[in-house]
Amino acid sequence: MQELIIHEVGPRDGLQVEKQPVPFEHKVAWVESLGAAGVDIIQLGSFVNPEKVPQMADTDRLFAHFSAPGKRPGKAVLSGLVLNERGLERGMACGVEMFCMGVSASETHSRKNTGMSPHEALARIIPMATQAMAAGKKVQVSVQSAFGCGFEGPIPTDRVLGLVKQYLAAGVSAISLADTAGHANPMQVEELFGAIRALDPNVEMTAHFHNTYGLGLANCWAALRSGVRSLESAFGGLGGCPFTKQPAGNVSTEDLVHSLQRMGLRRDIDLGKLLEVARAVGAFFGRELPGFVLKSGSIVDYKPAGN
Amino acid sequence: MQELIIHEVGPRDGLQVEKQPVPFEHKVAWVESLGAAGVDIIQLGSFVNPEKVPQMADTDRLFAHFSAPGKRPGKAVLSGLVLNERGLERGMACGVEMFCMGVSASETHSRKNTGMSPHEALARIIPMATQAMAAGKKVQVSVQSAFGCGFEGPIPTDRVLGLVKQYLAAGVSAISLADTAGHANPMQVEELFGAIRALDPNVEMTAHFHNTYGLGLANCWAALRSGVRSLESAFGGLGGCPFTKQPAGNVSTEDLVHSLQRMGLRRDIDLGKLLEVARAVGAFFGRELPGFVLKSGSIVDYKPAGN
Numbered sequence: 001m002q003e004l005i006i007h008e009v010g011p012r013d014g015l016q017v018e019k020q021p022v023p024f025e026h027k028v029a030w031v032e033s034l035g036a037a038g039v040d041i042i043q044l045g046s047f048v049n050p051e052k053v054p055q056m057a058d059t060d061r062l063f064a065h066f067s068a069p070g071k072r073p074g075k076a077v078l079s080g081l082v083l084n085e086r087g088l089e090r091g092m093a094c095g096v097e098m099f100c101m102g103v104s105a106s107e108t109h110s111r112k113n114t115g116m117s118p119h120e121a122l123a124r125i126i127p128m129a130t131q132a133m134a135a136g137k138k139v140q141v142s143v144q145s146a147f148g149c150g151f152e153g154p155i156p157t158d159r160v161l162g163l164v165k166q167y168l169a170a171g172v173s174a175i176s177l178a179d180t181a182g183h184a185n186p187m188q189v190e191e192l193f194g195a196i197r198a199l200d201p202n203v204e205m206t207a208h209f210h211n212t213y214g215l216g217l218a219n220c221w222a223a224l225r226s227g228v229r230s231l232e233s234a235f236g237g238l239g240g241c242p243f244t245k246q247p248a249g250n251v252s253t254e255d256l257v258h259s260l261q262r263m264g265l266r267r268d269i270d271l272g273k274l275l276e277v278a279r280a281v282g283a284f285f286g287r288e289l290p291g292f293v294l295k296s297g298s299i300v301d302y303k304p305a306g307n
Numbered sequence: 308m309q310e311l312i313i314h315e316v317g318p319r320d321g322l323q324v325e326k327q328p329v330p331f332e333h334k335v336a337w338v339e340s341l342g343a344a345g346v347d348i349i350q351l352g353s354f355v356n357p358e359k360v361p362q363m364a365d366t367d368r369l370f371a372h373f374s375a376p377g378k379r380p381g382k383a384v385l386s387g388l389v390l391n392e393r394g395l396e397r398g399m400a401c402g403v404e405m406f407c408m409g410v411s412a413s414e415t416h417s418r419k420n421t422g423m424s425p426h427e428a429l430a431r432i433i434p435m436a437t438q439a440m441a442a443g444k445k446v447q448v449s450v451q452s453a454f455g456c457g458f459e460g461p462i463p464t465d466r467v468l469g470l471v472k473q474y475l476a477a478g479v480s481a482i483s484l485a486d487t488a489g490h491a492n493p494m495q496v497e498e499l500f501g502a503i504r505a506l507d508p509n510v511e512m513t514a515h516f517h518n519t520y521g522l523g524l525a526n527c528w529a530a531l532r533s534g535v536r537s538l539e540s541a542f543g544g545l546g547g548c549p550f551t552k553q554p555a556g557n558v559s560t561e562d563l564v565h566s567l568q569r570m571g572l573r574r575d576i577d578l579g580k581l582l583e584v585a586r587a588v589g590a591f592f593g594r595e596l597p598g599f600v601l602k603s604g605s606i607v608d609y610k611p612a613g614n
Contacts, residue, residue, distance in 0.1 A: 153609055183606060185569040186528040213569075213606070214562045214599035218525035221493040248603060255521045262492040262520075292521035296555065299490060299520070302460055 003265050005230035007041040007206065008034050008253055010281070011062070012081055014234035015055050016046065018285065024058050026284060028065060030235070030277050035073020037273035039253070041098060041230075042076045047087030060094040067095025077138070083114060088128050092135065099132045101125050102142030102178065105160050106149035109180065113144070122163065126170045133171070140206060141167045142176035146192065148183025157192060164196055164203075174204040176232070179219065182212025182248050186222035193226035208232040210240065211290065212248035217259055220251060231256060236278040236289030252291035254278050261300045271298055310572050312537035314348040314513065315341050315560055317588070318369070319388055321541035322362050323353065325592065331365050333591060335372060337542070337584050342380020344580035346560070348405060348537075349383045354394030367401040374402025384445065390421060395435050399442065406439045408432050409449030409485065412467050413456035416487065420451070429470065433477045440478070447513060448474045449483035453499065455490025464499060471503055471510075481511040483539070486526065489519025489555050493529035500533035515539040517547065518597065519555035524566055527558060538563060543585035543596030559598035561585050568607040578605055 011031060015022055027044075034042055044066065045059030059080065065071060066078055079098035082088045091099060103121040104110035110118045129139045145152075146160045160177070167175055177192060189207070196203055207223040208231075209216045220231055237252030254274045260266045275294065282289045318334055334351075341349055351373065352366030366387065372378060373385055386405035389395045398406060410428040411417035417425045436446045452459075453467045467484070474482055484499060496514070503510055514530040515538075516523045527538055544559030561581045567573045582601065589596045 148606070150606075150609075182603075183569075185566055186525075187570040212599070212603050213565060214524050214559070215566055217521050218493075218528045218566070221525045221529065252521070258520060259492055259522055259525070262490075263494040292519070296489075296519050299455070299457075302457075 004224060004228075004260060005040045006253065006257065006266065006269065007043065007079065007230055007232040008039045008076075008235065009043040009208070009232045009250065010034070010235035010238060010253065010277075012043040012045050012056070013232075013250055014236070014238035014281075016053055017240050018055055018238070020285060021055060022284065024061060027058070027062060030280060031062070031066065031073050033273055033277045033280075034235070035076045036270065037277070038074055038269040039076055039274075041079050042073060043079045043081060043100065043232075046081035046083070047090045048083060060090055063091070063094040063096055067097070079140070082128065084124065085128060088132060092132075092137075096137070098138040098140060099129070100140045100142065100176070101128060102144050102176070103163055104144040104149075104180070105155045105163060106145040106152045108151035109145045109149050112151075118163070122166060126166070129167075129170060129172050138174070139172055140174040140176055141172045142178050142206075142208070144178045145180045146177040147179045147185075147188055148181055150181045150183075157195065160192060161195055161199070164199065168200055168203070173200075173202060174206065176206035176208055176230075178208040178232075179210055182210035182215070184209060184219045185215060186218045189219045189222035190226045193223060193228055197227050204229055206230040206232060209251045210248050211237060211251055216251035217255060220256060220259070235274070236281050236294065237291040238281065238289055249290045252278070252289075252293070254291050254293045258293045258298055258300060271300055311531060311535075311567060312348065313346045313560065313564065313573065313576065314350065314386065314537055314539045315346040315383075315542065316350040316515070316539045316557065317341070317542035317545060317560065317584075319350040319352050319363070320539075320557055321543070321545035321588075323360055324547050325362055325545070327592060328362060329591065331368060334365070334369060337587060338369070338373065338380050340580055340584045340587075341542070342383045344577040344584070345381055345575055346383055346581075348386050349380060350386045350388060350407065350539075353388035353390070354397045355390060367397055370398070370401040370403055374404070386447070389435065391431065392435060395439060399439075399444075403444065405445040405447060406436070407447045407449065407483070408435060409451050409483070410470055411451040411456075411487070412462045412470060413452040413459045415458035416452045416456050419458075425470070429473060433473070436474075436477060436479050445481070446479055447481040447483055448479045449485050449513075449515070451485045452487045453484040454486045454492075454495055455488055457488045457490075464502065467499060468502055468506070471506065475507055475510070480507075480509060481513065483513035483515055483537075485515040485539075486517055489517035489522070491516060491526045492522060493525045496526045496529040497533045500530060500535055504534050511536055513537040513539060516558045517555050518544060518558055523558040524562060527563060527566070542581070543588050543601065544598040545588065545596055556597045559585070559596075559600070561600045562598050565600045565605055565607060578607055
């Protein structure tokens with residue numbers, strides 16, 4: 001079984017729905033701990049209009065901070081989400097190493113999220129991806145709402161694969177399927193990623209799940225079995241897209257790493273540190289976060305406890 | 308993909324840890340609804356000392372009620388948990404149709420739960436199983452703490468398979484592995500059930516998971532992939548063995564059925580009725596139960612909701 005890449009999206013997808021502004025210094029401390037824990041990629045923020053999403057207003061400053069010499073959090077690659085050309089320009093200027101960008105497979109979700117149809121969004125994303133790759137940046141493109149949409153219901157597989165084919169034709173080989181609404185089930189995950197692998201066995205496949213119906217880790221396991229090499233997750237299980245119906249948290253990074261380590265994978269990551277971050281985030285917001293291991297405690301290295 | 312049997316253990320494993328006594332009439336109403344929903348087997352209770360577990364004191368009365376002519380809840384088979392010869396005798400007298408009995412693979416858990424070592428417990432269980440089968444009863448034997456123990460840590464696979472072999476040698480072909488402490492991971496689930504199938508491809512395999520670390524449904528999916536034909540779950544995700552360390556709820560029946568129906572399986576079960584039962588149980592105890600679909604709502608038959 002391959003060793004999965006952990007892409008921590010807590011600072012972006014975890015925080016973007018939170019109304020209480022997180023001070024820059026807190027974000028820096030959390031990201032430093034995530035880096036020290038050994039996650040592979042950290043998504044520091046998204047380049048959106050700060051008036052629309054004030055929580056993301058310090059994204060440029062975070063990249064400037066962490067891309068300065070000697071400031072890298074552990075060995076983590078710094079990823080950022082961009083939605084348009086303006087965002088790409090900002091990201092190029094402040095030190096983004098990996099650009100994430102995507103198109104929703106749901107017409108309704110796409111319009112709510114970006115004001116464009118999937119077709120229009122794709123026509124803008126492809127040149128942005130090409131431009132970022134030409135500048136030597138890592139680029140990952142995604143299909144959002146790939147497994148279903150709270151507004152539109154089931155999303156036809158062909159529509160998802162159609163977008164994937166256009167990504168591949170444009171020369172992007174890192175592709176993420178995002179389960180924005182949490183609708184995915186393990187059988188569907190295996191089918192959809194299997195279909196992508198059938199298109200091109202060299203695609204670097206990433207999955208992004210939300211735990212709306214309790215299937216987050218089940219879908220991660222199905223993805224792992226299907227050849228997915230990277231998973232996106234958020235500290236504490238925080239998060240949820242504000243433009244979907246029935247938003248719910250991301251798969252929790254601690255729960256994901258805990259389950260991998262129970263299977264003997266990614267034992268190099270410091271789970272204790274991940275739990276510290278999640279506890280700090282929970283303390284900041286003053287509420288219990290959805291993660292399971294936060295409540296139950298780790299049993300990765302459990303010792304007989306006496307009777 | 309085979310269609311799984313749903314064995315509802317809420318009235319037993321779900322309620323046994325609850326201090327607030329549930330009146331007989333409430334249990335009857337909940338079981339009637341579970342039957343109407345179409346679950347296949349309902350575990351009405353356990354035959355334990357009522358002084359030790361007052362919540363189970365009306366088990367004999369429940370069996371007498373539901374085994375009377377015309378009283379069967381839907382098409383459900385009536386199962387009961389027995390721990391010793393006295394329990395078997397009581398069960399024989401009141402209408403149990405399927406006897407569940409087991410041995411813990413953990414020495415410590417076994418002693419806390421039954422006062423016996425696994426070896427001693429097995430020596431008592433085998434004759435009980437033989438006697439019940441000779442009386443024409445369905446018998447399912449289990450290995451508890453099969454995937455790990457909060458007291459002892461990992462449980463060697465050979466110890467679990469050793470118990471399974473002795474069950475098979477005694478002629479019992481319905482075997483359950485119970486993840487009493489919630490330690491199972493999907494890789495282990497596939498390995499362990501795969502090893503049992505390699506011993507005897509005709510074993511009727513059942514799995515029983517707790518959601519302590521968020522892996523309940525992931526383990527169910529792994530079990531389904533491994534040829535398991537029956538899953539045990541509890542309404543609302545209630546439950547937890549009082550004699551384990553760090554008890555946590557069973558896999559929620561509604562969440563399990565919801566995920567199966569999303570995969571096109573068991574569409575014959577009335578998920579709305581299962582949700583009604585879980586809501587009624589939550590209202591009785593006056594708290595939010597762990598189930599996800601209870602909070603998020605079903606998307607099995609979701610319609611585009613307008614924008």
